[in-house]
Amino acid sequence: MDRRDFIKTCGAIAVASFLDTKFFSEALASQEGFLKLYSKAILLKEDGTPLTEKDIAPHREYIFFYPFASTPCYLINLGDEVKGAQLKLNDGQTYLWKGGVGSKKSIVAYSAICSHQWSYPTKDYAFINYYPPDKPSETTKKAGVIQCCAHLTVFDPKAGGKVIEGPAEVPLASILLEEEGGKLYAVGVLGKDQFDAFFENYKTDLRKEYGSTAKAKELVDKCVVMEVGKYVKEIIRC
């Protein structure tokens, strides 16, 4: 962990401590290297007004871009309370995920970059998607999961994005959400994010999409949230 990360981590914990003191006092001891604070960004509807809890229909899949202009995230209302969880990595390291937000604590957000080989939803295709309880995956038969169809890793959005099956070795990075006065904000990223690999592997695509790598890497302070089907031409399910 370098100095910059440490400052970010401490900053994130300080901000997040307003939300759940107990969680973050525990987190302070164990989150080193896993928690990064980025610009606090308000979530907006497509019309530019603030997104509120009631705008997030249960079990629909919404997309927004955070913490960088080009890094996609999924926002899902899982319907019921989602409790915090401890995530364990293959090397034995652990970190705490605080669970859902909102009145029911049912709203979660994850980076939509697969932690295996970095498939992500583009304007053309989304190979990694959420499978609601009534629409299980045809291949794995699992429902209520996020699954990547390229190599069939299945992630659990109810447990901090942990890997249920498949080749991925680390969970999906989760996006820390904060609710303030009925408005929702993204404040940081928890877990092993894949941003370095993402920017390295998709240089050409990102330059084409955003004009330059620098623009793709711009930090955001507001995020427009929309249903994935509106952003992506073809959702590839499996």
Add this chain to the structure above:
Amino acid sequence: MSRKSSGVSRRDLIKSAVGVSIFPTLAFTKGEAKRENAQVVIVGGGYGGVTTAKYLKKENPKLSVILIEQRHFFMSCPLSNHFLAGLMELTPLCFAYNVLEVKYGVKVINDKVIGIELDRKVVRTSQGYISYDFLVLSPGIDYDIEDKPFYAEALVYYPPAFKPGSEHIYLKKLLSEFEGGDIVITVPPPPYRCPPAPYERAALIASMIKRNKLKAHLYFIDANERPLINSEGFLSAYYDLYKDVATYVTSAQVKDVDVGKKVVKTSYGDFKFDIANIIPPMKAHSILESAGLLKKGEKWVSVNPLTFETQVENVFVIGDASMSYLPKSGYAAHSEGKVVAKLINAKLMGKEVKEELLQMVCYAMVDDREAIMTETSFKYEKDRGRFIPIHREDNQRKESTAKRYIEWAKGLWRDMFG
């Protein structure tokens, strides 16, 4: 299309793919003394070798990692049937090995391995000896043609295209110039590199005949009684889509290939052809035999299936050359490379590594736009020392599966060269 009704059921398929016997020991990383550094030599720059090299350096940049590969450029066999059938250019399949040197500090030596001396722990190339502490051998396959010399001539005129590179380019040239007549494709008995590949190739060439409205017929001559995997999906495609342009001949052994008269002689009769794709039986690369890792009569190297270590300590064989519970495929070699990289680094750190069973995902095109796929997980029956494959097949041909196929391959390449 078939002279025999295959009538294969899912149960048959699972039965046919019963587990392989396990290597006598299941020893994992021993608690060795921690070491500052070591030299790892990797022979072969395919899916297994490249992945091992990258992940060794990624996890431990201090390690000295040398990759020896004759070619300057990697070419992917996965997706090469797309290239042969005119669905994709060659360039997306090619990557430069020097990326590994520039990005990760892997020393890449473009040279031929002439010998391996396990007792002295050295690898001999045309430029001299290279010593190693750990040796990872991922040299792939050779064609097993010694007892059937007619193959030697056949593969010069009608290349198998199961080794990446010029074989594919020449076969593509034959296919591109083909304006009509008979095409023959032969499939050997298993094990061979990538079980669904010949079946996919046959489907795509039949599809090409239809697409280009050629007055042509494909004779697809299989030594096996049905496709080795996804048989329901392949047979359905052959019967539904290509009945008028292709004949699937099953359980037919190739007896001779006369390239002068352009005839393939089989146990089911003779087949004249205008162009052919003769795929011979396969075995592990001959360098493994000369190294003493193959006993007389063995075609593939026995390894501890969970660690891919041979009976020689710190010498690993991964990819198509080894005999493990996994199929011979680029995806398997890639996964094995990660396991071995983890094991070597753990050994150096004096740590233990948890055993893990790998999972396979495999796609195949059945026409220009649609694909089928299989996912295989494995159960290990410790008391019987057997690995049981559990296939989840999707035999419904779909365009979305074909798109997943491309993303599957791109993901692997990102992981290896990104």
